[in-house]
Amino acid sequence: MALRRFNGIMFLLTLVALWEFAAQAEWINALIVPPPSKILKLFYELVTSGQIPMQILVSMKRALAGYLLAAAIFIPLGIFMGLSSMIYRLFEVIVEMLRPVPPPVVIPVALLFFGLGDEMKIFVIFFSCAWPILLNTIDGVRSVDWVLLNTARTFGLSGLQTVWQVILPACLPQIMTGLRVSLPIMLILVVISEMVGSTDGIGYFVLDSQRRFKVAQMYAGMLALALLGYTLNQLFNLLQRLLLPWQRGLSRQND
Amino acid sequence: MKRSQPFNWLGWSSFALLLATWELISRATPKLLLYFPPMSRILAALGDALAAGTILQHGWVTLGRFAAGYLLSAGLAVTLGVMLGYFRFLHGLLATSIELLRPMPSVAIIPVAILLLGIGDGMIVSVTVYASVWPILINSIDGVRRVDPVLIDTGRTFGLSSWQILRQIILPGASPYIVTGLRIGLSIALILVTTAEMIAGSKGLGFFILDEERAMNSANMYAGIVVVALLGYTLNRLFLLLESRAMKWRHGMMARQAA
Amino acid sequence: MPILDVQSLSKSYRQAGGDTTLAIGNITCQVEAGEFVSFVGPSGCGKTTLLMSIAGLLAPSSGRVVVNGKEVNGPPPNLVLLFQEYNKSLFAWRSVLGNVRFGLAARGARSAAAESKARKLIELVGLKGFESHYPWELSGGMQQRVAIARALAYEPEVLLMDEPFGSLDALTRLELEDALLRLWAELKTTILFITHDIEEAIYLSDRIWVLSQRPSRIMQELKIDFPRPRHQVTTRAEARFMELRNDIYRQIGNQEVP
Numbered sequence: 001m002a003l004r005r006f007n008g009i010m011f012l013l014t015l016v017a018l019w020e021f022a023a024q025a026e027w028i029n030a031l032i033v034p035p036p037s038k039i040l041k042l043f044y045e046l047v048t049s050g051q052i053p054m055q056i057l058v059s060m061k062r063a064l065a066g067y068l069l070a071a072a073i074f075i076p077l078g079i080f081m082g083l084s085s086m087i088y089r090l091f092e093v094i095v096e097m098l099r100p101v102p103p104p105v106v107i108p109v110a111l112l113f114f115g116l117g118d119e120m121k122i123f124v125i126f127f128s129c130a131w132p133i134l135l136n137t138i139d140g141v142r143s144v145d146w147v148l149l150n151t152a153r154t155f156g157l158s159g160l161q162t163v164w165q166v167i168l169p170a171c172l173p174q175i176m177t178g179l180r181v182s183l184p185i186m187l188i189l190v191v192i193s194e195m196v197g198s199t200d201g202i203g204y205f206v207l208d209s210q211r212r213f214k215v216a217q218m219y220a221g222m223l224a225l226a227l228l229g230y231t232l233n234q235l236f237n238l239l240q241r242l243l244l245p246w247q248r249g250l251s252r253q254n255d
Numbered sequence: 256m257k258r259s260q261p262f263n264w265l266g267w268s269s270f271a272l273l274l275a276t277w278e279l280i281s282r283a284t285p286k287l288l289l290y291f292p293p294m295s296r297i298l299a300a301l302g303d304a305l306a307a308g309t310i311l312q313h314g315w316v317t318l319g320r321f322a323a324g325y326l327l328s329a330g331l332a333v334t335l336g337v338m339l340g341y342f343r344f345l346h347g348l349l350a351t352s353i354e355l356l357r358p359m360p361s362v363a364i365i366p367v368a369i370l371l372l373g374i375g376d377g378m379i380v381s382v383t384v385y386a387s388v389w390p391i392l393i394n395s396i397d398g399v400r401r402v403d404p405v406l407i408d409t410g411r412t413f414g415l416s417s418w419q420i421l422r423q424i425i426l427p428g429a430s431p432y433i434v435t436g437l438r439i440g441l442s443i444a445l446i447l448v449t450t451a452e453m454i455a456g457s458k459g460l461g462f463f464i465l466d467e468e469r470a471m472n473s474a475n476m477y478a479g480i481v482v483v484a485l486l487g488y489t490l491n492r493l494f495l496l497l498e499s500r501a502m503k504w505r506h507g508m509m510a511r512q513a514a
Numbered sequence: 515m516p517i518l519d520v521q522s523l524s525k526s527y528r529q530a531g532g533d534t535t536l537a538i539g540n541i542t543c544q545v546e547a548g549e550f551v552s553f554v555g556p557s558g559c560g561k562t563t564l565l566m567s568i569a570g571l572l573a574p575s576s577g578r579v580v581v582n583g584k585e586v587n588g589p590p591p592n593l594v595l596l597f598q599e600y601n602k603s604l605f606a607w608r609s610v611l612g613n614v615r616f617g618l619a620a621r622g623a624r625s626a627a628a629e630s631k632a633r634k635l636i637e638l639v640g641l642k643g644f645e646s647h648y649p650w651e652l653s654g655g656m657q658q659r660v661a662i663a664r665a666l667a668y669e670p671e672v673l674l675m676d677e678p679f680g681s682l683d684a685l686t687r688l689e690l691e692d693a694l695l696r697l698w699a700e701l702k703t704t705i706l707f708i709t710h711d712i713e714e715a716i717y718l719s720d721r722i723w724v725l726s727q728r729p730s731r732i733m734q735e736l737k738i739d740f741p742r743p744r745h746q747v748t749t750r751a752e753a754r755f756m757e758l759r760n761d762i763y764r765q766i767g768n769q770e771v772p
Contacts, residue, residue: 004347011348012355032370086265093266094273100487102442104450105461105480108468112476113290147602150571154595155620155668165616169607188360192450195365196465203363207454210366218370222363229358246606246648 034216043220052202052224059201060228062118063190066125067182074134075175081134082141082171083163095134103128103185104192111197121193121201128189129182136181140174141167173247176240183236187229202228292474301478310463310482317448317459318486320376324383325444329437332388336395336436340429341421346396357393361386361447365454374455379448386447387440394436398429431505434498441494445487460486515583516544517704518568518672522577524729525560525567537563539729540577545706547671550698552707552715555725556766561708562598564730565676568706569595581672594670598677600661604649610636610660611645617667632667638700639663640693655686659693666697672704679714687711688746691718695744712762716755717744724765733765 016036022028023035046052081088106127107120114120144167152162194203206221240247274294281291292300304310339346364385365378372378402425410420452461460483467475499506523541526534537560545551555561566572568579570589579586581593597603605613614632618624623631636645639659649657658678665673679687691714698705709715715722716738724734736758740749749755 004343005351007344007347008349008351012352015352089263089265090269091266092263093270097270097484100491101480101484102446102449102487104446104453105464105483107453108465108476109480112468112473145602147597147599148605150566150595151597151603153571153589154569154593155617156589156591157620166605169605172607184358184360188362188446191360191362192454195362195454196450206363207366210370215370218366222359222367225363226355226359229360230355233358244607246650 032215034219038216039219039223042216043223046217046220047224052205052221055200055202055205055221056224056228059190059194059203062121062201063125063186065118066122066190067129067186069122070126070129070133070182071179074130075137078134078137078175078178079141079168079171082138083167088138095131099131103189104196107193107196110193116197116199120197121190124193125186125189128185132181132185133175133178136178137171137175140171140178143174144170173244176244180236180240183232184229187225187232191225289471289473292477296474297477297481300472300474301481304475304478310460310479313458313460313463313479314482314486317452317461317483320379320383320452320459321444321448321490324380324448325387325441327380328384328387328440328444329391331384332391332436332440333395333433335388336392336433337399337421337426337429339392340396340399341425353392357389361389361443362450365451368451369455374457379451379456379459382451383444383447387444390439390443391433391436394432394439395429398432398436399425401432402428430502434502438494438498441490442487445483445490449483517547517582518545518706519580520544520568520577521580523564523567523574523579524576525563525572526575536729538567539726539731541730541732542577543723543732543735545672545704547704548702549720550695550705550707550718551721551723552709552719553723553725554709554712554715554762554766555730556727557710559725559728559730561710561725561730562676564725565595565674565706565708569593569674571595592671593674594665594668594672595674596661596665596676596678598680600658600678601649601654604657604661604664606649609646609648610641610652610663613649613660614663614667617664621668632663635663635667636660638666638697655682655690658682658690662694662697666701666703670703672706674706674708676708677710678707680709680711687714692746694718695742699743712759712766713750713755716758716762717746717749722762724762734762736762 019033020035020037023030023033023038043052077091081091103124107124110120110123114123148166148170149162152166157165190201191203191206194201195207198204202221202225206218206225209215209218209221277291278294281287281293301310339349361382365382368378368382368385372381406424406428407420410424415423448459449461449464452459453465456462460479464476464479464483467473467479520541520543523538524536525538526536528534541564553561553564563572567574568586570579570586570593581590584590605616608616611629611632614635615628618628618632633645636642639662641656641659641663644652644656649660652660662678679690682690694705695718707715707718719738722736722738723732724736725731726733738758740752740755
């Protein structure tokens with residue numbers, strides 16, 4: 001296992017070294033694909049000068065605002081829709097109508113309403129993250145095992161107590177799944193919305209660098225995005241481990 | 256969704272109510288006309304655009320790019336995914352690189368693509384392929400790796416060759432995961448095509464919607480969105496139809512487990 | 515007055531196709547306080563339906579159940595049902611202690627005294643030291659003990675157990691049978707036990723009701739008067755034990771299994 005890791009890293013480094021060599025030796029057009037050394041050096045400068053971190057901060061403020069807003073609204077809605085089939089049917093058609101809309105297509109609508117500001121991006125992200133969060137929450141509530149529900153009943157729990165003490169903890173893992181799936185969606189949409197209509201943020205930074213032909217800078221921005229994505233994932237995993245200490249074994253059991 | 260569900264009166268009523276409210280408010284408040292053109296006007300604009308053929312033209316362009324990108328990525332990703340899932344050594348080589356590349360939002364590839372390929376069909380199809388490959392690849396690898404070793408051993412004890420095991424046991428066994436990946440890839444492909452058209456296109460539904468917004472023709476913009484949504488919905492239904500035919504065995508198995 | 519009085523209980527289901535299946539025929543029986551009684555029957559004879567009806571989780575189609583003088587119209591407050599799938603009934607997000615405390619809290623006991631009570635119960639079922647473990651970390655037999663401890667924390671007057679040891683390996687099953695008898699002797703709860711294992715029923719019970727195939731009816735009532743405490747070796751070695759076992763087997767064994 002460790003050997004394969006080592007192989008993987010070696011392979012990657014070999015590819016990078018080949019790239020460096022090819023760029024330096026002019027086998028590939030260094031104007032379009034600069035050598036990794038140049039990119040990394042520029043990346044380092046951009047990070048230490050604070051330019052990249054600032055753009056990332058700008059983007060993340062918008063992204064998280066939309067994400068948390070979506071969670072705040074659609075988790076409770078999903079719980080209600082999961083618990084009451086009447087509420088589910090009430091919203092079902094509307095949800096099914098809005099769901100197939102590919103999120104980026106909402107951007108022009110958002111532009112119309114909010115112009116080029118932060119609200120536009122927040123709205124887009126809010127709309128895009130809604131569905132995975134909502135659907136996973138509904139699914140989680142509905143798939144609580146009947147044995148658990150009957151256990152609550154045999155212990156004399158009221159309906160409200162059952163929801164609070166049994167159903168909610170039981171469907172928390174599925175809710176986390178919805179939140180996890182929405183995370184990359186959030187990142188993608190903040191980048192897109194910045195590319196289409198913005199003057200700052202890391203997404204805009206990458207596109208703008210391309211337009212100004214600052215090619216190495218463009219790649220540096222992409223690297224920053226990859227690292228951002230990775231960090232967000234790790235943070236989320238950490239959060240999940242904290243909130244769901246029992247989940248580790250359960251998922252292993254079910255595998 | 257069960258086939259024998261009663262008609263959802265409540266849901267359709269609330270939806271109709273929503274539309275009716277939209278219509279009334281937008282008619283009653285001239286200021287909001289720009290943001291909320293009456294449904295009737297949207298439908299009229301849709302009708303006009305359809306008749307003039309503009310939306311259809313854009314629609315075909317988008318559909319064509321989507322089809323090319325999705326089918327190409329499906330072929331590439333499933334093949335590569337199965338290989339990587341099956342040959343541990345290969346996977347070991349590429350795993351780290353995949354792990355590093357994965358977290359980058361696939362749309363960030365668009366500027367590079369523009370740089371390398373300009374702003375034509377080639378660029379749009381390429382970014383679509385790039386983005387859709389990921390979910391299909393990851394799920395295919397996962398599916399192959401998750402095939403129960405007991406099944407493989409059963410094949411071995413019956414004297415099957417490695418190739419036969421791959422074809423008769425591993426591929427069918429991994430197919431549910433592969434199909435999940437293909438379904439995710441479908442949505443992603445549509446997203447990328449429309450995005451690329453918005454950022455750097457001169458044709459296609461994505462371009463159309465953004466263009467109409469810039470020209471402040473909100474009714475046309477909404478009309479375009481309706482068409483894209485319909486497109487997405489139809490593609491999804493088509494996929495589900497094909498999937499239910501191909502995966503009949505699984506549906507029976509799942510129904511049994513739920514019983 | 516018997517603590518549990520089942521009067522002409524029957525239960526039928528409507529199937530998807532529209533036909534009705536009669537799961538329980540006409541069951542009438544009484545249980546005195548402190549008794550350990552069992553229902554034995556072939557698989558699929560409706561034992562779980564019977565238990566769920568007595569527990570008030572299912573409404574009977576006809577007849578009624580009276581617990582401690584009060585008719586059952588929903589889960590009665592002094593009765594608890596222990597489910598067959600214990601792993602699905604335990605709360606995965608709570609530790610062993612948390613699960614047992616739930617039983618106490620359901621009774622209204624939340625104070626610090628409750629905590630020590632919970633710990634005592636955990637020790638009683640033989641899980642001392644595992645208080646902070648989560649259910650997934652425990653074996654099947656241990657999980658079943660947690661479920662039992664949780665049920666006993668509720669201090670029910672009547673404990674219903676639905677084939678609790680059915681999915682455990684044979685040795686664990688014997689161990690838990692004895693553990694259950696010790697608990698029962700100490701806490702003096704009334705236990706209604708369901709099993710398809712004839713010898714287990716004989717070993718544990720004061721009385722046994724033999725159920726027919728679906729729709730289940732009581733075919734025979736048997737009094738088991740081996741002295742207590744019972745012993746896995748000596749009690750099972752008695753000639754009478756085998757007689758009872760063969761007697762019951764002839765009745766259930768004769769039935770056709772669908």
